[in-house]
Amino acid sequence: MTHSHLSPAECAALSGLTVYPRSVSVAAAGAVYFLGRDAGGLRQLGIVQPGSAPLDPATCGLDRTVSFDGQVWAVRLCPADARHAAVLRAALPHLRPQPLGLSTSVGLGDRLGRATPGHVRAVQGTAPGASVTPVFAQQSIRENARTGRTPQQVIDDATWGLFQEGWRAPWGADADHLKTPADIDVCAAAGFTMYTIDPGDHVDNTVQSASPSDLRDRFHALPWNTLEDSPSALDARYQDRVFEFGDLVFKLDVLTLVRAAAKYGRAIAHVTVMARHLAQVMGDHPYEVEVSVDETETPTSPAEHVYIATELRRLGVQWASLAPRFVGRFEKGVDYIGDPSMDSGQALAEFEAEFAQHAAIAWHLGPYKLSLHSGSDKFSIYPIAARHTEGLIHVKTAGTSYLEALRTIARVDPALFRDILALARAHYEADRASYHVSADVGRVPPPEVLRDDELPALLDDFHAREVLHVTFGSALDVYGDRLRAVLDAHEETYYAALEAHLGRHLAPFAA
Numbered sequence: 001m002t003h004s005h006l007s008p009a010e011c012a013a014l015s016g017l018t019v020y021p022r023s024v025s026v027a028a029a030g031a032v033y034f035l036g037r038d039a040g041g042l043r044q045l046g047i048v049q050p051g052s053a054p055l056d057p058a059t060c061g062l063d064r065t066v067s068f069d070g071q072v073w074a075v076r077l078c079p080a081d082a083r084h085a086a087v088l089r090a091a092l093p094h095l096r097p098q099p100l101g102l103s104t105s106v107g108l109g110d111r112l113g114r115a116t117p118g119h120v121r122a123v124q125g126t127a128p129g130a131s132v133t134p135v136f137a138q139q140s141i142r143e144n145a146r147t148g149r150t151p152q153q154v155i156d157d158a159t160w161g162l163f164q165e166g167w168r169a170p171w172g173a174d175a176d177h178l179k180t181p182a183d184i185d186v187c188a189a190a191g192f193t194m195y196t197i198d199p200g201d202h203v204d205n206t207v208q209s210a211s212p213s214d215l216r217d218r219f220h221a222l223p224w225n226t227l228e229d230s231p232s233a234l235d236a237r238y239q240d241r242v243f244e245f246g247d248l249v250f251k252l253d254v255l256t257l258v259r260a261a262a263k264y265g266r267a268i269a270h271v272t273v274m275a276r277h278l279a280q281v282m283g284d285h286p287y288e289v290e291v292s293v294d295e296t297e298t299p300t301s302p303a304e305h306v307y308i309a310t311e312l313r314r315l316g317v318q319w320a321s322l323a324p325r326f327v328g329r330f331e332k333g334v335d336y337i338g339d340p341s342m343d344s345g346q347a348l349a350e351f352e353a354e355f356a357q358h359a360a361i362a363w364h365l366g367p368y369k370l371s372l373h374s375g376s377d378k379f380s381i382y383p384i385a386a387r388h389t390e391g392l393i394h395v396k397t398a399g400t401s402y403l404e405a406l407r408t409i410a411r412v413d414p415a416l417f418r419d420i421l422a423l424a425r426a427h428y429e430a431d432r433a434s435y436h437v438s439a440d441v442g443r444v445p446p447p448e449v450l451r452d453d454e455l456p457a458l459l460d461d462f463h464a465r466e467v468l469h470v471t472f473g474s475a476l477d478v479y480g481d482r483l484r485a486v487l488d489a490h491e492e493t494y495y496a497a498l499e500a501h502l503g504r505h506l507a508p509f510a511a
């Protein structure tokens, strides 16, 4: 008899590997692909095919012929490397990322390249029917530098994780916080489908305190050629224009307009240049754009949002999501802080009032999705975000998956966790510089005063979370290999931690 499909047990018998059962997939020409581990624990792509026809020439590895179940099989064991990640995406189309459009989506950044199977389980567990679409590959150029990974490795690690776990539905790949055309080029070559353009370096956060004449000077000094505009033409377009977004009525008076332009005009010019470059690079390949000004000092007011969206549209930029800088303090890996001078109820009310306006603007000037960055662990604002966007939302998480890796390490290898904690305490003051965090390292106990069974609880402490979060680059420099080896040896523990923790992120948006 001829098999059209093989069971995981048959794949194991043919290959000698310990097979990940959900990875078994049938490709063209009846070849069966699966992921397994050899006796040394090394991941291998197994390919088996009945008969003596040649195997896919794009692959390479150890070949043998096996007689099994009354017929001859060609078996090839290939290294789980970049070449074979590309082979998998060619052979199994569901392993290619794609644009997600306006579907409710969550970005699941993975700094270690080990988290995707856990992310898959979180999505499958919380969002049956795929009501939340996942972005399984998501990393900024800055994070790539700190983790020592390339954009191609980010895509490849997601590819292997999805293959391992048998994911077959649409997924996205977000090249996050791109600042230059060169950033776009390297991510396009790696096959990303979502491009987050970050013009934050071109936002003037000091306009609020500028004098009227200073403001006028800055306004006139904008790159009007790139903006295909002039001060008088801009004035004229907004003079009598009334924006109606449901109950919300907007008119941008002259001062508001001049201030918005002085603050964001250069950013709009930069986004336009980036978006046109991206269009040229991508050609016929499908992709989508996010515009992100979240990593700036001052909040984006609803009026500024109106200005940004209206001007980008005039310049022909198209985007699927936009990340304003929302009001209040957003810090990495911890819940929403808001305005520290308010109690938490007031801060949430302020957030909700502003967020509702941004959501109305995104609906009427788009529709496009609002994007919530630094989304990790912002549990208190998720219900607000879900309610006001009615599904037009994208949430980005990243550091939280690294912290779940550390929670796993704290449970299974206390000695390594103690080393990482000591290093984090030593590096925090230097490493915090480029992040929005307020933790006091003095409130994080040194490893020597803690018993082993007290270590995992640090991952529930505000100060310890931030200190461990922003030092990930330093920790990976020194302990990356050990950390990955321990996670590989305890992968089910890590996946379970991710499933539980990311499930809490997904649930509010899955309804």
Ligand SMILES: [Zn+2]
Binding pocket: 177, 292, 294, 295, 373, 374
């Ligand atoms: Zn961001």
